[in-house]
Amino acid sequence: MSQTEYMASMNEASGPDELSQNEVFRNRGEAEVRLPKIQRVPDMLRNHPYFEKYYEPRMALSQIIDPDFGTDIVSCGFVKDLQINEALGEVSFQLELTTPACPVKDMFEQKANEVVNELPWVKNVNVTMSAQPAKPLYAGQLPAGLQTISNIVAVSSCKGGVGKSTVAVNLAYTLAGMGARVGIFDADVYGPSLPTMVSPESRLLVMNPEKRTIIPTEYLGVKLVSFGFAGQGRAIMRGPMVSGVIDQLLTTTEWGELDYLVVDMPPGTGDIQLTLCQVVPLTAAVIVTTPQKLAFIDVAKGVRMFSKLKVPCVAVVENMSHFDADGKRHYPFGKGSGSEVVKQFGIPNLFDLPIRPTLSASGDSGVPEVVADPLGEVSKTFQELGICVVQQCAKIRQQVSTAVTYDKSIKAIRVKVPDSDDEFLLHPATVRRNDRSAQSVDEWTGEQKLQYNDVPEDIEPEEIRPMGNYAVSITWPDGFSQIAPYDQLQTMERLVDEFNQFLPPIPSQV
16 A cells, blocks of 8 residues: 555545544644544555564564663664565565674574564565664764764763762773773863873874864873863853853864763853753763762752753762771761662662772872772772763664664654654655745744645655754755654654554563
């Protein structure tokens, strides 16, 4: 059944109180476009065997869990180009992994063959194994200096003096010790800490006169940029000027290819912090706090800021949480700030750092603690934090990269919003017609410039790319690039709402 036939059958199935898609499009309001859900499904579609068999292989494959992501391979987006030959009882698909050196590649192939072959109507399974290494998700939309960075992780506290810079630097060198290519950006112009905490041979940033770009300094293989390395010490300037300096330092630096850029955020939730979050597509944030209630109040503001900007907080580090003496554990600043952040905001991971003179001394000496004592207790905690950041960033990348995809086999846009169990299908023409940009809607009058018949029913997207953690950019055959926020996609008329009445849902296993 073609999409045109499907939409025609949907309109025929509508009762007297329901609007057809054409009527809804013509009568929609200026602000929010929310098309009604059609309640009845035509018998010809309900009895069509293709949809049931299309879902069955996916349900079977969702039993296979990726040990790194802790999520099934269907949710990870590994299953590509699923094709079914009903006459021969043959299922063909591709498993596209994130690295050709995946240690569980053979296990995936074996299990995929087994679970799909168990379906009673399947006689033959063809699995093709491939690999697509991780690439920056937003490369084409960023300044040149940031286009080759895979993950940007903010370390934030929104309060000074809680050890945020200590956590940022030690996390960066932990990731480097795990084999990653890492950079550190010290975003605190008023009080840069990085020059004190590391000891690079060259303590001045160098400008490339031809490209007019900044060449970062390095220490132990980690690239470093800080206003403190600009030869001007601490800044005395107003907020708008600071935002410009941070923007220039961050976006014009020749970072090269990095797996992780750790951003040491300045304290607060003001203009500088908002500018950073809006200029840079942050993959995730790590929150640093101390046990005191006062610290929790400020940290809560930061968590809410990241939440509004669609930046997931993946871990909380409670610094100076305790010390051990006389065979007992003492909590001089009380308990509960870190656990309260985790409890109140649903952040999945909590790490405690003890009060250790060596941790403070290493920050003053220019040698990070994880470098000075790689086998110590503090280093073990940072190792656990590093593993958490790697796993969470990989999981987030998978969720974002597969949140909105085009399924050619059924000519529908598949949507699965990150951190949501809601998965649904959209007709490509419906998405294109719901564009709210100035090209489709008059900004002054709200008048609809794009008419229903301007969009062909069989239109297909040419490319779908993530736009941060909140939207996708969809390129159409006419060259138009549509920005579609997840929130807007969730309001559109769905195809999956009807299918779910007679198709088994894809199970979510974590």
